[in-house]
Amino acid sequence: MIILTKFLICLSPNKTYFCQTNNLLLMKKIIKKKDTRFEFGKNWSAYSKVINDNVVKKSILSLEKLLPKTFSIKKMSFLDIGCGSGLHSISAKLIGFKKVVSVDYDINSVSTTIQNAEKFGVEIDVFEDDVLNTNIDKKFDVVYSWGVLHHTGNLRKAIKESSNLVSKKGLYIIAIYRKTKFCIMWENIKYFYCRSNSFFKFVLFLLYFSILLFRLLISFNIKNLSKIERGMSLYYDAIDWLGGYPYESASKDEIVNMVGDKFKLTNSFSTSNSIGLLGTGCAEYIFQKK
Numbered sequence: 083m084i085i086l087t088k089f090l091i092c093l094s095p096n097k098t099y100f101c102q103t104n105n106l107l108l109m110k111k112i113i114k115k116k117d118t119r120f121e122f123g124k125n126w127s128a129y130s131k132v133i134n135d136n137v138v139k140k141s142i143l144s145l146e147k148l149l150p151k152t153f154s155i156k157k158m159s160f161l162d163i164g165c166g167s168g169l170h171s172i173s174a175k176l177i178g179f180k181k182v183v184s185v186d187y188d189i190n191s192v193s194t195t196i197q198n199a200e201k202f203g204v205e206i207d208v209f210e211d212d213v214l215n216t217n218i219d220k221k222f223d224v225v226y227s228w229g230v231l232h233h234t235g236n237l238r239k240a241i242k243e244s245s246n247l248v249s250k251k252g253l254y255i256i257a258i259y260r261k262t263k264f265c266i267m268w269e270n271i272k273y274f275y276c277r278s279n280s281f282f283k284f285v286l287f288l289l290y291f292s293i294l295l296f297r298l299l300i301s302f303n304i305k306n307l308s309k310i311e312r313g314m315s316l317y318y319d320a321i322d323w324l325g326g327y328p329y330e331s332a333s334k335d336e337i338v339n340m341v342g343d344k345f346k347l348t349n350s351f352s353t354s355n356s357i358g359l360l361g362t363g364c365a366e367y368i369f370q371k372k
């Protein structure tokens with residue numbers, strides 16, 4: 083019974099359970115969803131070792147794809163919310179943005195971004211900030227937040243706060259997990275992963291990574307291992323995906339609704355439905371402030 087209760091607690095991010103304490107059946111809210119968070123920064127710090135000129139080139143291409151051709155960036159400011167390794171902030175500076183500011187909730191991401199900016203010889207302002215309770219009081223020509231807002235624990239609020247930092251006619255570029263049939267299953271797996279000890283984390287990772295490799299092998303896609311988009315890595319992406327909790331996902335309509343009518347959706351990528359069995363994948367949205 084105790085084992086079963088513990089198992090259910092592990093698997094359930096936001097439910098209330100009964101537990102037996104001193105022979106009394108007490109209803110107790112044991113674990114709150116907001117108490118559990120994946121430490122993204124450690125993964126980004128490890129991933130940094132594989133960042134080289136080639137990786138930066140891929141990141142630059144993926145960033146340029148999101149920017150309108152007519153957009154003149156030389157005098158513009160760029161805010162990267164949830165900068166992670168800092169790779170995409172560095173790319174923004176290298177393609178010519180005048181000012182780049184990078185923020186992250188996780189102090190390890192902040193220090194990793196500072197180190198990577200030094201490594202590539204670019205000047206960017208980096209500091210710790212929580213988008214749900216931001217200290218930023220300036221507006222930016224481009225606010226970029228790739229794969230971040232769905233990990234805050236409050237996607238709606240994160241969109242409201244971050245879109246508020248876009249200047250008039252500025253761009254709001256976000257990437258958010260697509261809604262799939264397997265989102266609830268993944269939310270539970272991620273929660274379980276974050277609550278597990280290092281042994282279980284390793285087992286889960288091994289299982290998931292083997293399935294990913296097997297899928298690539300049977301689709302004769304193994305050469306794609308080195309072609310992960312945005313300069314990312316299959317190995318570190320798999321850790322990021324398994325651990326990435328809190329987790330939310332949204333459809334295109336929901337995102338447009340959350341961003342609201344102060345913005346116009348000018349372009350989007352990868353918004354079509356996916357099965358989501360092995361991972362949800364992000365849809366990219368480019369909005370312009372009216």
Ligand SMILES: C[S@@+](CC[C@H](N)C(=O)[O-])C[C@H]1O[C@@H](n2cnc3c(N)ncnc32)[C@H](O)[C@@H]1O
Pocket residue numbers: 122123126163164165166167170185186187188191211212213214227228229230233234322326
């Ligand atoms: C999946 S990573 C994406 C990193 C980077 N944007 C990229 O595309 O490589 C998510 C990042 O968001 C950060 N993050 C999570 N919650 C945040 C919050 N409330 N405020 C700011 N950053 C946050 C995490 O620390 C992590 O570095």
